[in-house]
Amino acid sequence: MTERTSLLLTDLYQLTMLQAYFDQGMADTAVFEFFVRKLPSGRNFLMAAGLEQVLDFLEDLRFTPAELDWLTGCGRFHRRFVDSLRDLRFTGEVQAMPEGTVFFADEPILRVVAPLPQAQLVETRIINLLQFQTMVASKAARVRLAAADKLLVDFGLRRAHGAEAGLLSARASYLAGFDGTSTVLAGMNWGIPLYGTMAHSFIQVHDGEVDAFEHFARSYPKACTLLINTFDTEAAARRLVPLAKKLAGEGITIQAVRLDSGDLAAHARQVRRILDEGGLPGISIFASGNLDEHRLAELVAAGAPINGFGVGTRMNTSADQPYLDCAYKLQEYAGLARRKQSEGKATWPGRKQVYRSYGADGLMTGDVLTTTDDVAPGEPLLVPVMRQGRRLANMPVLNAVREHAHAELARLPVPLRALAPATAPYCVTLAPPLRQLAEEVDRRIQADLIMRKSRCQQTA
Amino acid sequence: MTERTSLLLTDLYQLTMLQAYFDQGMADTAVFEFFVRKLPSGRNFLMAAGLEQVLDFLEDLRFTPAELDWLTGCGRFHRRFVDSLRDLRFTGEVQAMPEGTVFFADEPILRVVAPLPQAQLVETRIINLLQFQTMVASKAARVRLAAADKLLVDFGLRRAHGAEAGLLSARASYLAGFDGTSTVLAGMNWGIPLYGTMAHSFIQVHDGEVDAFEHFARSYPKACTLLINTFDTEAAARRLVPLAKKLAGEGITIQAVRLDSGDLAAHARQVRRILDEGGLPGISIFASGNLDEHRLAELVAAGAPINGFGVGTRMNTSADQPYLDCAYKLQEYAGLARRKQSEGKATWPGRKQVYRSYGADGLMTGDVLTTTDDVAPGEPLLVPVMRQGRRLANMPVLNAVREHAHAELARLPVPLRALAPATAPYCVTLAPPLRQLAEEVDRRIQADLIMRKSRCQQTA
Structure with a gap:
C-alpha cells in the first residue's frame, strides 16, 4: 500500500x-x-x-x-x-x-x-x-498505557523523519492502540480513522477569533474542533459560549476545543468550568503540544478534564530512544x-x-x-x-x-505496564539446546582457526 | 530526484x-x-x-x-x-x-x-x-568539525526512519561535509560518492576469515576494505599480512581494514602496528560502530591511527536531538x-x-x-x-x-565550532522596526478584542 x-x-x-x-x-x-x-x-x-x-x-x-x-x-x-x-x-x-x-x-x-x-x-x-x-x-504502546481510555491521535507527520516515517508512524501508532491520525494518506491507504482540528493561522487570517470559529463551524456543522489558545485561552472559551448557543439554534454543533500551550491541566480546568457554567457540558476538551507518555500520565493522574490528546513529535520520533x-x-x-x-x-x-x-x-x-x-x-x-x-x-x-x-x-x-523500569525484568530463558549449539559453533570456529594456524605455520 | x-x-x-x-x-x-x-x-x-x-x-x-x-x-x-x-x-x-x-x-x-x-x-x-x-x-556538520580531515561516510540507512529518511540523510550529511555514503540510491540520484566494505555475514558464510578476505579481494582487485572484527581483531590482522603480500604479487590491492567493535583506539593502534611491521603501511584503517561527534572527537584527540569513519544511526537520527x-x-x-x-x-x-x-x-x-x-x-x-x-x-x-x-x-x-555549548551564544539582534511592527500587531489585536468585547456586551 x-x-x-x-x-x-x-x-x-x-x-x-x-x-x-x-x-x-x-x-x-x-x-x-x-x-x-x-x-x-x-x-x-x-x-x-x-x-x-x-x-x-x-x-x-x-x-x-x-x-x-x-x-x-x-x-x-x-x-x-x-x-x-x-x-x-x-x-x-x-x-x-x-x-x-x-x-x-x-x-x-x-x-x-x-x-x-x-x-x-x-x-x-x-x-x-x-x-x-x-x-x-513500542513507544505508542507506552503512550496508550499512560493515557488509559482517553482518545489518542497521532499528530506527528510534520516532524517525522521524512515522508515514509510520517506515513508508517501513523500505521504503527494506530496498530499499538492510538485511535487515529491526522495523516490523510494513512486514512486513504489503510482506513485509519482521521482526526483534525485547525491551525493558528486559521484564527490569524480572520479579524477576530469569533469570526474564525463561526466560519469553521459553518463549514463543518456536524462536528468541529476549535483551537482556542492563539491569544488568551480562557477569553476565547468565554467568547465561544454565546457563539455555540447561537449556532446550536441553527443545528450546528461544536464538538470540542483544543488547547495547545501553557499549563494544559490548569487551562483545561478553567475552560471546563467556563463551558459547563455556560451550559455547554457537551463540548469536550482536546489537548496537544510536546506530549509524551510521561506528560500524559501526569495529566491523567492530576485528573485534568481532558478528553483526548494529540501526540506528535515525541511519539513519531521515539524522541527518548530514536x-x-x-x-x-x-x-x-x-x-x-x-x-x-x-x-x-x-x-x-x-x-x-x-x-x-x-x-x-x-x-x-x-x-x-x-x-x-x-x-x-x-x-x-x-x-x-x-x-x-x-x-x-x-x-x-x-x-x-x-x-x-x-x-x-x-x-x-x-x-x-508501568512507565518506569520494572524492578524485575521479564524472564527470557535460554534453553540448553541453544547453549549447546552455541558451544558447538564456537568449537568449530576454534578448530578451524587452529587448523588454519597450523597450516599457516607449515607454509611459513 | x-x-x-x-x-x-x-x-x-x-x-x-x-x-x-x-x-x-x-x-x-x-x-x-x-x-x-x-x-x-x-x-x-x-x-x-x-x-x-x-x-x-x-x-x-x-x-x-x-x-x-x-x-x-x-x-x-x-x-x-x-x-x-x-x-x-x-x-x-x-x-x-x-x-x-x-x-x-x-x-x-x-x-x-x-x-x-x-x-x-x-x-x-x-x-x-x-x-x-x-x-x-546540523548534526553532520558537528561530526565534520569533530573529525578534522578524516574520511567520513554515512552508514545510517538501515536505522534511519524509513526510506526517505535514509535517502535524504545521505544527501544532508554529504552537503554538510561528509565524503560519501553507503546508500546506493543516493549515488544514483545525486552522484554522491559511494563507499562500502563487507558485512560480518560475508565472513561467516566462509569456513575461515582468510578465505573470505581472499574471495572478496579477488572480486575487487583494485580496492577493497576487509572487516576484521568478526572473531578476534588482532588475529585477523595477523592472518591478513601473508595474504596481502601474496595478493600483491598478483597485482591485487587491499585498501583498508574495518574495525567495528571493542575499544576502537586500542584496536587501531595494535592493528596499525601489525600491518606496519608486516610491511603493509599502505593499508588504511576505517572504523565504525555507535559513533557520533563526541566519540570521534575522543578518537581524534587520542591520536588513534584511524583514517576514516563510518557514522550511521546517531547521525542520521540526530539521536541526541531527534x-x-x-x-x-x-x-x-x-x-x-x-x-x-x-x-x-x-x-x-x-x-x-x-x-x-x-x-x-x-x-x-x-x-x-x-x-x-x-x-x-x-x-x-x-x-x-x-x-x-x-x-x-x-x-x-x-x-x-x-x-x-x-x-x-x-x-x-x-x-x-566546538562541540560544547559556547559560553557566549551568537548574537542575533532584533532591529527596532521589527519590534515596532510586533507592537503594532499587538495593539491591533487588542483593539479588535476590546471592540468585540464591547459588541458582545451590547448584544448580551
Whole structure:
C-alpha cells in the first residue's frame, strides 16, 4: 500500500558482496534473523511492527531496467553479474511474530530462509522497515498505557523523519492502540480513522477569533474542533459560549476545543468550568503540544478534564530512544549454524523459536528461547508468513493486528505496564539446546582457526 | 530526484481549513515563514538543508484523479470544493537561505508568499522536508568539525526512519561535509560518492576469515576494505599480512581494514602496528560502530591511527536531538502583518530578512533580524528562489551547496565550532522596526478584542 521503493535503496556492500558470491558460485540456503540486542534504556518491552511492509518489499523485489543500467555504468560491477540480477526475485520463506506481539531482547521477530544472495540483499531495507515501525509501536504502546481510555491521535507527520516515517508512524501508532491520525494518506491507504482540528493561522487570517470559529463551524456543522489558545485561552472559551448557543439554534454543533500551550491541566480546568457554567457540558476538551507518555500520565493522574490528546513529535520520533539496537544476522549457511563473536555483539546461532507461557490469570509468565529443533512448553511465537516468495493467505488486516496488540498489552505482567523500569525484568530463558549449539559453533570456529594456524605455520 | 509524494501526505486540518476558506472565498495573499524557535540544547548553530526537495514538491504540486476521488468519497468535503482542487497548482513565490547556510533561532530560512489556500496546504510537507534535512545537516556538520580531515561516510540507512529518511540523510550529511555514503540510491540520484566494505555475514558464510578476505579481494582487485572484527581483531590482522603480500604479487590491492567493535583506539593502534611491521603501511584503517561527534572527537584527540569513519544511526537520527522546535507560521495576510501570542510560542510578525556581518578575519560577527522594508548593515541571507511557482534558474548543484556549507563552517566564530555549548551564544539582534511592527500587531489585536468585547456586551 506504500509506494514501491527502489531496490538501490540499500547499502553498497550488499551489492559488492553479491558480486563476490556470484564470482564464487555461493548460493546455498542462508538463514538470517532480525532481533533487538537489548531493550532501550528504561523500557520494559517492545512491540513488533512492520512485517506487512517487509512482505510487500519481498514480493515486489526486482531491479528496474534503469537501475540495472546504472549498475552497469557505475564501474563497480561486471556485466555477467548485472545480467544475473535481471531475473532476481525473492523465492524464500519467512517466519515471523505477528505484528502487535510483545517481545524482548534477543528474541527473533523475523527469520528469512533463502538462497544467500537474496537473503543478504534484503538486509538493509528489512532493518529499515522493521526497526522503525517496531520503535514507534513500542513507544505508542507506552503512550496508550499512560493515557488509559482517553482518545489518542497521532499528530506527528510534520516532524517525522521524512515522508515514509510520517506515513508508517501513523500505521504503527494506530496498530499499538492510538485511535487515529491526522495523516490523510494513512486514512486513504489503510482506513485509519482521521482526526483534525485547525491551525493558528486559521484564527490569524480572520479579524477576530469569533469570526474564525463561526466560519469553521459553518463549514463543518456536524462536528468541529476549535483551537482556542492563539491569544488568551480562557477569553476565547468565554467568547465561544454565546457563539455555540447561537449556532446550536441553527443545528450546528461544536464538538470540542483544543488547547495547545501553557499549563494544559490548569487551562483545561478553567475552560471546563467556563463551558459547563455556560451550559455547554457537551463540548469536550482536546489537548496537544510536546506530549509524551510521561506528560500524559501526569495529566491523567492530576485528573485534568481532558478528553483526548494529540501526540506528535515525541511519539513519531521515539524522541527518548530514536533507534533500536537491532540487527539482521546470519544464523546458518549451507546447513551449518553460524555465529558472530565480536566483543559485545556476539549472537546466538541457528534457527530459533520463542515459546511463551501464561499464568492462570492469563498474564505472561516467561519466554524460552531455543532452537527450532527443540520443543519447549508454551506458545510458539514465530509462525510461517511467506513461502516461495509469496505471502500466506492468512495475514491479518490492520484492525485485527490492533486487536492483537491490545490483547498483548492486557497480557503483560502488571509491573511491565508501568512507565518506569520494572524492578524485575521479564524472564527470557535460554534453553540448553541453544547453549549447546552455541558451544558447538564456537568449537568449530576454534578448530578451524587452529587448523588454519597450523597450516599457516607449515607454509611459513 | 526523489519520488513524488502524494499530496494527501498532509494533516487533515490543511484540507478542512481549505474547504472553510473556499466557503468564505478567502484567497488573498498569505505569507508564511519557516524558522526554528530555539537551538537544540547544547548546540551552537544550525545548517539549512532541504530547500531543493521543497521546491520539487511545490513545482509538482497537484492532486491525482485517484486522490480527488478519495476526497469526494470520504464524506468530509463537498463536490464544489473537491472540484476546485482539480486545477490547484502552486503559483506563489519563495525566498530562502541557500542550503548549507548557518543560521540561528528565530531566523526564517524560508518564506512562502502565495494565495492563502496554497500557502496553507503546503505547511505539513514543507516542515517535514526542511526540519529533517536541516536537523541531519546540523548534526553532520558537528561530526565534520569533530573529525578534522578524516574520511567520513554515512552508514545510517538501515536505522534511519524509513526510506526517505535514509535517502535524504545521505544527501544532508554529504552537503554538510561528509565524503560519501553507503546508500546506493543516493549515488544514483545525486552522484554522491559511494563507499562500502563487507558485512560480518560475508565472513561467516566462509569456513575461515582468510578465505573470505581472499574471495572478496579477488572480486575487487583494485580496492577493497576487509572487516576484521568478526572473531578476534588482532588475529585477523595477523592472518591478513601473508595474504596481502601474496595478493600483491598478483597485482591485487587491499585498501583498508574495518574495525567495528571493542575499544576502537586500542584496536587501531595494535592493528596499525601489525600491518606496519608486516610491511603493509599502505593499508588504511576505517572504523565504525555507535559513533557520533563526541566519540570521534575522543578518537581524534587520542591520536588513534584511524583514517576514516563510518557514522550511521546517531547521525542520521540526530539521536541526541531527534527533532527541531521548528514552525511554519503565518506572518501576513491580505497586506496585514499577523502574530501568534500563545504562551511560550509567540512569533515575530511580518516578512523578515536576516543581515549577517563579518569581521576583518572573515568570521561572522552577528546577525540582525528585521523586516524586509528595513535595511540593516551586512549581507542579506534570504534570496528569491521561486517565482510564479517555478524555481529560478540559478539554483546551485549539490557540490556547490557542499562548498558553501564548508565555507560557512570556516566563517563560524571559533567558540561556535566546538562541540560544547559556547559560553557566549551568537548574537542575533532584533532591529527596532521589527519590534515596532510586533507592537503594532499587538495593539491591533487588542483593539479588535476590546471592540468585540464591547459588541458582545451590547448584544448580551
